[in-house]
Amino acid sequence: MSALSSEGGEGRSRPALSPARAAALKPLLDAFVESRPWAERVRADPVEFPHRYDDPRDVEVVALVCASLAYGRAELFKPKLAWLFDRLGAHPAKAVQALDVRGAKKLLEGFVYRFNLPADLGVLLMGVGRTLEARGSLESHFVASLATAGTWQGALAGFAGGIRAAAPQRQLVRALGPTRGLAHLLPSAEAGAAKRLNLYLRWMVRGPDAIDFGIWKRIAPSQLLMPLDTHVMRIGRWLGLTRRSTISWRTAEELTASLRLLDPLDPVRYDFAICHYGMSGACPARPVKLNCRRCPLRGACQIGRRLRDPSGG
Numbered sequence: 001m002s003a004l005s006s007e008g009g010e011g012r013s014r015p016a017l018s019p020a021r022a023a024a025l026k027p028l029l030d031a032f033v034e035s036r037p038w039a040e041r042v043r044a045d046p047v048e049f050p051h052r053y054d055d056p057r058d059v060e061v062v063a064l065v066c067a068s069l070a071y072g073r074a075e076l077f078k079p080k081l082a083w084l085f086d087r088l089g090a091h092p093a094k095a096v097q098a099l100d101v102r103g104a105k106k107l108l109e110g111f112v113y114r115f116n117l118p119a120d121l122g123v124l125l126m127g128v129g130r131t132l133e134a135r136g137s138l139e140s141h142f143v144a145s146l147a148t149a150g151t152w153q154g155a156l157a158g159f160a161g162g163i164r165a166a167a168p169q170r171q172l173v174r175a176l177g178p179t180r181g182l183a184h185l186l187p188s189a190e191a192g193a194a195k196r197l198n199l200y201l202r203w204m205v206r207g208p209d210a211i212d213f214g215i216w217k218r219i220a221p222s223q224l225l226m227p228l229d230t231h232v233m234r235i236g237r238w239l240g241l242t243r244r245s246t247i248s249w250r251t252a253e254e255l256t257a258s259l260r261l262l263d264p265l266d267p268v269r270y271d272f273a274i275c276h277y278g279m280s281g282a283c284p285a286r287p288v289k290l291n292c293r294r295c296p297l298r299g300a301c302q303i304g305r306r307l308r309d310p311s312g313g
């Protein structure tokens with residue numbers, strides 16, 4: 001287990017919740033997470049793909065590719081992922097280790113998804129393959145990045161940067177054409193909240209349960225940072241988990257610090273439910289009174305408390 005502080009990596013952020021508000025929120029949020037069939041939402045989530053594999057090496061490789069491309073709408077990026085995994089075959093970890101530039105060109109011909117072209121994906125896949133050759137697993141690569149950096153943010157940057165650097169970028173660009181959004185595909189974690197990398201870490205570290213895998217045993221769930229997207233940002237703010245109004249690393253830290261008051265050992269266990277509550281339309285960006293009246297979080301939500309309920313219900 002890493003010796004890093006469990007305080008979200010850097011230990012700087014204070015919770016936005018007071019201990020009294022955290023004590024009031026905990027039973028509501030625990031019931032919200034435990035009483036709904038969230039596992040049914042896996043089909044609407046990129047985590048669906050790694051659940052198709054048994055070998056932990058395949059799971060960690062497939063999950064990283066899924067998390068990297070999980071931007072934009074799921075109905076747009078999931079067909080791209082399905083196309084790719086179909087071509088990679090039954091053992092993606094072995095396939096990426098065997099991949100050379102010529103193989104990458106053949107594999108990725110015709111691929112395009114928003115900011116990313118074949119060369120971007122070629123760097124990701126060959127970088128992962130060579131990292132597996134050098135380290136044995138992506139977990140070992142992350143643990144080494146964490147030991148070097150000493151902070152969660154630095155570990156994520158080292159993890160992504162190490163994979164990028166392991167790939168033969170020049171040869172890939174010569175053979176497959178230019179990269180377009182490599183920095184977006186494998187972000188540096190120095191700007192923004194690094195949502196997709198933190199999501200990947202959640203999948204690998206916490207659990208196992210119906211959603212997360214828990215296959216990385218050298219990192220503790222208490223070290224994880226909330227993967228902060230627009231849904232978690234919005235609902236988290238309405239629940240008082242953060243006072244900040246922008247999606248940023250500091251906001252992810254503050255929100256995680258608040259959730260750590262509810263569950264110090266596993267603060268990000270609330271992530272899937274909160275995120276999918278927003279994604280499903282149950283709690284849209286423009287609040288809907290009818291939804292708020294039925295909402296189990298209403299008593300803790302600044303919007304729910306503010307809305308007047310003519311029925312008194």
Ligand code: SF4
Binds near residue numbers: 282283291301
């Ligand atoms: S009360 Fe309304 S705004 Fe608040 S979390 Fe529930 S649905 Fe969303």
